[in-house]
Amino acid sequence: MPKEIVKHALKTALIMIAFALVGTTMLAYVYKITKTPIAASEAKARMALFRQIVPDDMHDNPLLEDVIEIAPDPLLGNRTVSHVYRARLAGEPMAVILEAIAPDGYSGDIKLLVAIRVDGTISGVRVLAHKETPGLGDYIDITHSSWIKQFDGHSLSSRAVELWKVKKDGGQFDYMAGATITPRAVVKAVHKVLEYFEIHRESLFAVEVTESEPVVAAGVAS
Amino acid sequence: MSAYKEIVGNGLWKQNPGVVQLLGLCPTLAVTTTLVNGLSLGLATALVMAASNGAVSPVRRYIPDEIRVPVFILVIAALVSVIDLSINAFALPLHQVLGIFIPLIVVNCIVLARVESFAAKNSPVPSVLDGFMMGIGLTLVLTLLGGMRELVGRGTLFSGIDLVFGPDAAQFIVTVIPDYHGFLLAILPPGAFIGLALLIASKNWVDQRKAASAKADSLPLAPVASH
Numbered sequence A: 001m002p003k004e005i006v007k008h009a010l011k012t013a014l015i016m017i018a019f020a021l022v023g024t025t026m027l028a029y030v031y032k033i034t035k036t037p038i039a040a041s042e043a044k045a046r047m048a049l050f051r052q053i054v055p056d057d058m059h060d061n062p063l064l065e066d067v068i069e070i071a072p073d074p075l076l077g078n079r080t081v082s083h084v085y086r087a088r089l090a091g092e093p094m095a096v097i098l099e100a101i102a103p104d105g106y107s108g109d110i111k112l113l114v115a116i117r118v119d120g121t122i123s124g125v126r127v128l129a130h131k132e133t134p135g136l137g138d139y140i141d142i143t144h145s146s147w148i149k150q151f152d153g154h155s156l157s158s159r160a161v162e163l164w165k166v167k168k169d170g171g172q173f174d175y176m177a178g179a180t181i182t183p184r185a186v187v188k189a190v191h192k193v194l195e196y197f198e199i200h201r202e203s204l205f206a207v208e209v210t211e212s213e214p215v216v217a218a219g220v221a222s
Numbered sequence B: 001m002s003a004y005k006e007i008v009g010n011g012l013w014k015q016n017p018g019v020v021q022l023l024g025l026c027p028t029l030a031v032t033t034t035l036v037n038g039l040s041l042g043l044a045t046a047l048v049m050a051a052s053n054g055a056v057s058p059v060r061r062y063i064p065d066e067i068r069v070p071v072f073i074l075v076i077a078a079l080v081s082v083i084d085l086s087i088n089a090f091a092l093p094l095h096q097v098l099g100i101f102i103p104l105i106v107v108n109c110i111v112l113a114r115v116e117s118f119a120a121k122n123s124p125v126p127s128v129l130d131g132f133m134m135g136i137g138l139t140l141v142l143t144l145l146g147g148m149r150e151l152v153g154r155g156t157l158f159s160g161i162d163l164v165f166g167p168d169a170a171q172f173i174v175t176v177i178p179d180y181h182g183f184l185l186a187i188l189p190p191g192a193f194i195g196l197a198l199l200i201a202s203k204n205w206v207d208q209r210k211a212a213s214a215k216a217d218s219l220p221l222a223p224v225a226s227h
Helices: A002-053 A147-151 A181-206 B002-014 B017-021 B025-031 B035-062 B065-090 B092-098 B102-106 B109-119 B124-154 B161-165 B167-172 B189-218
Strands: A067-070 A082-089 A092-105 A108-117 A122-129
Touching (some): A002 A122, A002 B092, A092 A181, A108 A181, A122 A147, B002 B124, B017 B109, B017 B189, B025 B035, B025 B102, B025 B189, B035 B102, B035 B109, B035 B124, B065 B092, B065 B102, B065 B109, B109 B124, B161 B167
Antiparallel strands (some): A082 A092, A092 A108, A108 A122
16 A cells, blocks of 8 residues: 555656756746846946936946945945946046945835046936835936936035935925935935045045956946 | 637636736735736736646646646746746846836736636636636736726826837826826825725626616516515
8 A cells, every 4th residue: 555655656746846847947948048138138228327327428438347346335325245337538537336225215225326426526316226105205216207316416515514405404405295204315325425435536446347246248338 | 619708708807807806916906006007017917827827738637636736836937937037138128117027926826826727627728818818807907906096196197108118108198187296095005905996896886787687687577576
């Protein structure tokens, strides 16, 4: 009797293994053939985003390749390694794009891209990812409103520290009634990124490209 | 032929996954903040359901009863991943819209339910049709619910269509109520529950009216004696 059971169990297990093998093979194959196109399209999407905050005439180097990694820093709000992309024109530093996190959004982290020109003025800010309330706090996203553009051209010197707040808190940044926590978090984070840039201005451009892990496949930049 | 007709009828109305079977409520409630969102997720689900039913049906005789559920889940998960990767690689704009929804389809139990209750017992052609029609039935509910929530919540229809069909499609966005300040409740999760409840109630109301008139028709000669 046990022999029958063992035989049945073996047969069942073998069928399960066969299905798992077929499934895994199929997945591995599709992963392999889609890897390059996916990397290329992600790089393209990222470049399109970069182009919004660092126009093409501001650099002639491949932004996605001139990248360094930054260890977690309280001013950037990053808890893991974050990236900084450098824009150069004829070898001269023009601007950096920093990845930063506003940790105190209404619902979790707001991931930001902040582009700062070498003179310390903001070239542009974009929200990479957020979980703010749809229809309420999501106006920080460029697809919903142009709120995020009011940072353009500002710097640590253009506005005093106490004015780097939303108008409700006595500052000079607009906000929309009903959602103050979200813009407050973004304004605070952008100001901190400016402070970070002020401290690290020289080294940000000087450090060699991080070789550890190429962010995208070579040859697809811009 | 009538068997196919029944499959279509079941998917679209009688056994509609969205308002009758009430399976896969998680994506139904979470994603339907706009009409375009609901429609997109619905169509993606219909594709996955047709594909998974079609994949399981031909091999149904080789799957022992004891391990059928893990095998089904394996097949569905592999299929969804393949579709996800392919869309990401070859149709990036579509992926930017549907990207977050496609992995959600794996956890949608309606897919597993149709594989288990239909594809495991029927031949491939009816199975694919069942998966697809069930998906379309769900799409109808998602689109209606998304449209209702968008209309009440934001006063627009078709917002986000430019993300699916490119920036030129932005002209199709209809502002139904100009200068509308929005009714947040409809966008937030409670709005999803209330909207779905209204849809279920309407479906039941239509069914009851139909049943009542059918009953009246079947007793045309003795209306007085019926009580």
